Amino acid sequence: MWEFLRAGGPFMILLVLTSIVGLAFIVERGLALRWDKVIPPRVQEAVEIGVPERLAELKQICEEQPSTLSRLLLVAQEHLHQPRDENVDVIQTRARHEVVQLERGLVVLEIVVGIAPLLGLVGTIHGLITLFGDIGRAGLADNTVLAKGIAIALNTTLMGLLIAIPSLVAWSYFSKKVDTLAVEMETLCQEFLRRHYRARKKT
Secondary structure (H helix, E strand, C coil): HHHHHHHHHHHHHHHHHHHHHHHHHHHHHHHCCCCCHCCHHHHHHHHHHHHHHHHHHHHHHHHCCHHHHHHHHHHHHHHHCHHHHHHHHHHHHHHHHHHHHHHCHHHHHHHHHHHHHHHHHHHHHHHHHHHHHHHHHHHCCCCHHHHHHHHHHHHHHHHHHHHHHHHHHHHHHHHHHHHHHHHHHHHHHHHHHHHHHHHHHHC
């Protein structure tokens, strides 16, 4: 493995750093986007079975289990005195902010997906230029030397693809997960508002 990395030349160092950054953000987003961290089951249950008379209890649960959904519900509760349309606007504004927080780091993965193969290609071109320059000065007595040199030059291209493919999979998965979480939170918030404003009309 060390020989593989060393043979890649200076651009392999950049690729290794890129892989470390990509792996770090994959792990970080994997932990941050856990379902029970964004939408805690206890908060979800409180919304689904909650009634207007239990607002204090729901507020306490949200404060005890801070999460994206909890913050949206607390904003909704704070503006229940306003008309429903205004409350919806406030929640949507806050929701956009929360979704941006959930997407934090995904742009780095997107950059890794784009830059890793390019770095690999540049490393390969650099290796080939060096190889053919040496051959031009010293001549070529054995074709195996040329074949081996080209194989070594391609190491960076292989490394770039090995970094880009998992990063692309992770970026696609996390992007889809953020969308799914956003839809679920929107549904829960709408259910919360529907119940409480309908109860207000009855009183």
